[in-house]
Amino acid sequence: xxxxxxxxxxxxxxxxxxxxxxxxxxxxxxxxxxxxxxxxxxxxxxxxxxxxxxxxxxxxxxxxxxxxxxxxxxxxxxxxxxxxxxxxxxxxxxxxxxxxxxxxxxxxxxxxxxxxxxxxxxxxxxxxxxxxxxxxxxxxxxxxxxxxxxxxxxxxxxxxxxxxxxxxxxxxxxxxxxxxxxxxxxxxxxxxxxxxxxxxxxxxxxxxxxxxxxxxxxxxxxxxxxxxxxxxxxxxxxxxxxxxxxxxxxxxxxxxxxxxxxxxxxxxxxxxxxxxxxxxxxxxx
Numbered sequence: 001x002x003x004x005x006x007x008x009x010x011x012x013x014x015x016x017x018x019x020x021x022x023x024x025x026x027x028x029x030x031x032x033x034x035x036x037x038x039x040x041x042x043x044x045x046x047x048x049x050x051x052x053x054x055x056x057x058x059x060x061x062x063x064x065x066x067x068x069x070x071x072x073x074x075x076x077x078x079x080x081x082x083x084x085x086x087x088x089x090x091x092x093x094x095x096x097x098x099x100x101x102x103x104x105x106x107x108x109x110x111x112x113x114x115x116x117x118x119x120x121x122x123x124x125x126x127x128x129x130x131x132x133x134x135x136x137x138x139x140x141x142x143x144x145x146x147x148x149x150x151x152x153x154x155x156x157x158x159x160x161x162x163x164x165x166x167x168x169x170x171x172x173x174x175x176x177x178x179x180x181x182x183x184x185x186x187x188x189x190x191x192x193x194x195x196x197x198x199x200x201x202x203x204x205x206x207x208x209x210x211x212x213x214x215x216x217x218x219x220x221x222x223x224x225x226x227x228x229x230x231x232x233x234x235x236x237x238x239x240x241x242x243x244x245x246x247x248x249x250x251x252x253x254x255x256x257x258x259x260x261x262x263x264x265x266x267x268x269x270x271x272x273x274x275x276x277x278x279x280x281x282x283x284x285x
Contacts, residue, residue, distance in 0.1 A: 012153050017170060019058070019065065019066070020058040020059050020145065024056075024058030031054060037051075039180030055174070059146055059150075060140075060142070060145055062145050063149040064145075082221075083224075085218060086219065089217075092213060093222070093225070096222050097228075098229075101229050101236075104254060105237060106257070107250050107257070108238075111249070116236060130232040133231060134231040138231060139225075140224055147224075150167060151167065151211055154166060160215050161273055164207050164212070165204060168204030172199035172200045172203045172204065175198075175199050180195065189244050197247070201254070202258055204255075205255060205258035205259045215273070215275045238250075
């Protein structure tokens with residue numbers, strides 16, 4: 001046990017992600033078996049209903065455990081203070097809330113497809129359902145770990161861009177058990193093409209933007225708020241009967257637009273996405 005603790009303290013980010021995948025993927029494996037992870041024996045709906053609730057515990061539990069291990073009660077209090085930090089300026093709230101839905105809406109309109117809420121008979125009901133799912137599902141649990149622990153640790157060694165790239169790729173890999181069945185049910189696209197389009201396109205630049213926002217605000221609450229729209233829009237904006245080709249194309253368009261936005265911010269900041277070059281060490285245990 002002392003050797004495990006020593007390893008975790010020497011390699012906090014690696015230890016964090018090992019815990020995340022053991023909890024998230026291990027829990028899914030126990031619940032659904034190997035076929036549930038690979039998407040060969042379950043439906044996409046079953047994967048979502050089982051793997052998502054189990055999966056979101058991984059970043060949440062690992063984030064709290066690693067924060068407590070490295071920084072003790074002072075670190076956990078500091079984590080709570082970032083969660084409660086809401087005085088960050090209206091512009092940051094607008095960026096967090098509007099980036100995803102604006103890009104998705106423009107992507108849909110460019111393909112002559114109205115957002116789902118525009119044609120829904122019960123617009124308020126659909127909006128409230130999406131809001132309830134967005135607020136009550138993954139954003140809070142995920143960001144306690146991703147933004148509460150992983151980002152500050154990675155930022156001690158890397159800039160915003162590299163931190164976002166690393167986290168974005170791992171974020172996509174982490175989602176695999178919840179969406180692999182979608183990929184296998186995606187004819188005429190191949191499993192590989194559709195899975196890549198689902199997990200490794202727009203998630204990466206979006207995470208870079210989330211890291212950039214957090215770097216400038218130090219608000220864990222705002223990172224959670226920026227996560228909510230990407231959950232909501234799957235219910236509120238995207239047509240419920242969207243084909244695999246339509247979804248994959250949309251993800252590619254969204255990714256391109258998000259990368260353009262990253263590029264604009266990069267140029268506007270003269271190549272410096274960071275709010276500060278070094279991250280202060282958090283309270284020691």
